[in-house]
Amino acid sequence: MQARPYRRRARAGNDEDEDEPMMRETRRGDCEWCGLRRVCFPGRLTAESPVGAALLSIRCVRIARGHALYRAGERIEAFHMLRSGCIKETDDSDGRESIVNFCLPGELLTVQNAASAKSQLSSIAVETSFVCAVPWRVFYRVCAQFPSATGEFIKLIARSGGGTRELLTLIRGRGALERVAGFLSNLCTRMQSRGFPAREFRLGMSREDIARYLGLRSETVSRCFSELARRGVLRVRAKRIQILSIQEMRRLSIADVFGSLETPMAEREAV
């Protein structure tokens, strides 16, 4: 989301059955010129160590809205970072397409398995996105040469499942308004930490997607947005979002494990 690099392309009626190429390799990702260099993992790597971007052989891939970078069951030979757009990671195993994560620019897609193994998740572009890919084999080779990269690698895997647990605590036993407020303040925190404007942005995903992410119905999500607007915390006009009080938004969702919590521990335990 935010700052899509090109104008959205004309879209056929059905997202899934377009005859335009599903994804299109553009060019080698030039990390030196990328605005996310200081934020993304390969970028940090190439900045801090003598590893050149070329050595990582990063490819930058374009994925049209509604199309998949990969689907559950496919082998993944690389790990990926989102350069622009927005990608939803879905778990199709239980029938309905349940969304596990929304990936924002500058973030890594969920690292599931180190080496070549079947993916459990599908990665689908919510809006036209550009993704940088680093092949595992290449990465291993670089790790062997530069030990500093290996440290990053360990952290990578360790952090991998963490997001799911945070989503769990955001959802479990919480009301709809808490969930939506938590979702928004989470987005806020992540946008901010990536250097994007955090108070005002465009939601790439539909209400339906947000609903499936939070375990609600799209109507309920919509109502919560309206309610937040009524309380003066938010301004909404379709996909355009403006957060008027981040503090209040945080207060409404005690679940925001990410940002700093103003609420003292004692007060929360009193609930």
Next chain:
Amino acid sequence: MQARPYRRRARAGNDEDEDEPMMRETRRGDCEWCGLRRVCFPGRLTAESPVGAALLSIRCVRIARGHALYRAGERIEAFHMLRSGCIKETDDSDGRESIVNFCLPGELLTVQNAASAKSQLSSIAVETSFVCAVPWRVFYRVCAQFPSATGEFIKLIARSGGGTRELLTLIRGRGALERVAGFLSNLCTRMQSRGFPAREFRLGMSREDIARYLGLRSETVSRCFSELARRGVLRVRAKRIQILSIQEMRRLSIADVFGSLETPMAEREAV
């Protein structure tokens, strides 16, 4: 749960403030004599490779009911396997003690970080439990000697966060009965795969614990148990559980990602 090795000890009024020792090291775990040898990870290791149990220097520790093996924030220098009893793993970061996992005999406690790092979870005995511990440092040394152990290690970490995602899909957007049925059929599957009787067992944890695990209220959990009994799927007498129809239990929770799903894909998508 199931087959507690010794009679439960006398318990003071408050779980947290007993003056008896919190945990007590018993003896070196003799893997050769352990009934879970073929099931547990260190057991398999010592069976398949020339690694002796002594080499892994497994300690077996007793944890009284209501006491913690470790608490969030402490450094963990070992990974653990549950030999008997039942342990709840809790995430205290959001104020209320939210339960992330119930560990059953023969299962590993959630592996959070490979090396010495602060634990994000607390591990609390739901009933008196015996836990085997393998220090990471020792394990690393063994890995260096026997490559077959390293393979197990990789799988270990990869599987680590998986349970949380399964819990997420069990809870999100599902009704109370589905959740409880899913919880029970999940227990069923796990008991069976460990070689325990799967249709009839004792729930070590309270209704309150189950409720916090599933994001419900204890009264609701109780009502669901009664409802399942009314439908002839279950027999309940307090903590004693008897599953009359595993098939029907599975059908009631489409969420059981673990066992084989009878419901065909098409039917589920129709929902």
Next chain:
DNA sequence: CGACGCATTGATACGTCTCAATGGAAGTGG
């Protein structure tokens, strides 16, 4: 046996889902 904690059950309030209709934004074709 008696006391306590835990589980069960009931009545009610509240919140979310459901179904349905309206409104508005984005994209299409003349």
Next chain:
DNA sequence: CCACTTCCATTGAGACGTATCAATGCGTCG
């Protein structure tokens, strides 16, 4: 460029399910 179409978001009224509060029943353990 404008009117048209379509998809998506919003809003409303009602049904349903879970939380809540309270009382009773029962196992567990002293």
